[in-house]
Amino acid sequence: MxxxxxxxxxxxxxxxxxxxxxxxxxxxxxxxxxxxxxxxxxxxxxxxxxxxxxxxxxRSVPPPVPQAPKRSSFSITRVLTGVVFFFGLLLVLTIFSVSGRKDPRLERVEQEQKREALSKAWSAGLLGEKIRQFEASPRVQELKREMEAEQARELAKHKQMPKAPPPALGQ
CATH class of the missing domain: 3.30.1490.40 (GYF domain)
Structure with missing residues (x-):
């Protein structure tokens, strides 16, 4: 009470x-x-x-118990864990991004080698031979015949058209 x-x-x-x-x-x-x-x-x-x-x-009420200071969530272990995790992730991402890509210097060398091989093939007539083989293919021959037939029809149509008399001079 x-x-x-x-x-x-x-x-x-x-x-x-x-x-x-x-x-x-x-x-x-x-x-x-x-x-x-x-x-x-x-x-x-x-x-x-x-x-x-x-x-x-x-009143037989015990005095308040002093509370322990709150521990900070900051600890060196957490910081080190975060740093190690960050650098590990960075390393993995670097490996994956580099593995799919060629070195630009290597790409340049490969392009130069391709150009050189193409130039040699042309000069050796190998490329000319490929072009002759393409032109001799049945599909190309068929297209050529179709184009020649179309040109002949156009020429015939043009020849059949009546020619108008030339205008008289001095009229």
Missing amino acids: ETTRTLWLSRDGESEPTGPFTEGQILTMWNAGQITANGMVAAEGDEEWVPVVQLTER
Whole structure:
């Protein structure tokens, strides 16, 4: 059962007194850690200030247990793990990106070799022979015949057209 006497409170024993509070309110603040162990209380009308601890001992409420400082999530192990992971990932990505690509210098050499081989083939007449084989193929021959037939039709059509007499001079 809570007593109804009113108390004044200095939270750290040096600050300006605040209140009035009931004992229950002071105990609640004590349990919440809002009052330090140096806090002082005085009953209304009393001149004597007593430590808050005496009030809490009478009420058999243990003093608040100081909380351990929160551990930072930052640790050297996490940092090193992150760094190793980052560089490992970078290495893997580099290997994959390089493996599919040729060295530009190698590509240039291959292009020069192809040009040189083409030039030699042309000069040796091998390419000319390939062109002659293409022109002699049945499909190309058929296309040539179709084009010649079309030209002949056009020429015949042009010959059959009546010619208009030339205009008379001086008329």
